[in-house]
Amino acid sequence: MPDTKTKIIAAAVKCFLNNGSENLEKVAQVAGVSRRTLHRYFKNRQDLMACCKKEMLDNCNKAMTEAYESDKDPVKKVRNMLFAAIEQGIHYAFIKRSYERSNFSELERQKEFESDDVKAKWLKIIAELREEQRVTNALTIPWIFNLFGAIIETAIYAVEAGDVARNDCKKFAWISFKGAIGLKE
């Protein structure tokens, strides 16, 4: 069974996903822990949030890096990265959301995605496929990047909401992404 700190982070990610300022009583409750205990592990709300971000980012980067390295074929690399992100579920959604939030609000800076090289690796593959005419050039790379994230999020939410069976969602996501960017396999 997971240790307390992990349980709290998991609960916080779940709570903060759709409401970045859900109160800590609720988080503690979801974690099955008293609020006092939560405060023993995390100095304050900010601290908890920072830990969530770091933890989720590490998880996602690890999973996607492994996916990247799981195959030599660039298309399969991308496909496996998509699958890995979907499997991360709300871990991925949480990161994506906090990244989006920081775009609008002045304060935070989003070095996070930029700093690691998962994005860079992904971009390189897409740029190459585009170079080789295996991907439409009617779309820009930034658009394709955003689209990739959006399709992952769609898959995650569709499963959570019960709209699409867990088994189907990865398949659907890959079909959709391939079609959307005109990828020839």
Added chain:
Amino acid sequence: MPDTKTKIIAAAVKCFLNNGSENLEKVAQVAGVSRRTLHRYFKNRQDLMACCKKEMLDNCNKAMTEAYESDKDPVKKVRNMLFAAIEQGIHYAFIKRSYERSNFSELERQKEFESDDVKAKWLKIIAELREEQRVTNALTIPWIFNLFGAIIETAIYAVEAGDVARNDCKKFAWISFKGAIGLKE
């Protein structure tokens, strides 16, 4: 110039989009109005939120119904609905977000989307296109519906974040959606 109530709703939509519990002081400030005035127009936070939802839903439904009726060809109907949603910008994003949020949290019920017939109209077109084999049948209709929303949201956010030029985003969105569902025009 817009009247005060409208200004406040616009500000609230902007504030609540990424943080459903942004404080009312901030909302008032963004609206360029005192908090006291905000409270004169809205009984309380709940009331304001309800007004935002209603207002945004009306805007979006109106725009998308007009788009639906703007052409006889079903494919152009869908395309124009996509464009209309993108033009709605954060109006659409706000509705989509509150709809998503209510999926996870127990309390709220999302009769909103269901009750109006915009969704029904959209679904009918897609079902027919699928019947006629003009859309892949490797994807389910609910998936396609979610994807449609996700691509719209991507376009809106891409513009807000400055990733994609305002002019391009509608074009990109349509290309992507067509490709994703294998639509033959």
Added chain:
DNA sequence: GTAATATGTCACAAAAATGTGATATTTAAT
């Protein structure tokens, strides 16, 4: 069984957010 560690319970102070009354000031209409 005992000591050490972790957690729960309760109380409480401080801070933040909410909602409202009273009154002054601004704005618009005539």
Added chain:
DNA sequence: ATTAAATATCACATTTTTGTGACATATTAC
């Protein structure tokens, strides 16, 4: 210019949320 309506400012009570101390209870390791 005068009046009416809308808004701002300020003060205040209430509620909600946060963070911490003190102590009890439970869990674990030995």
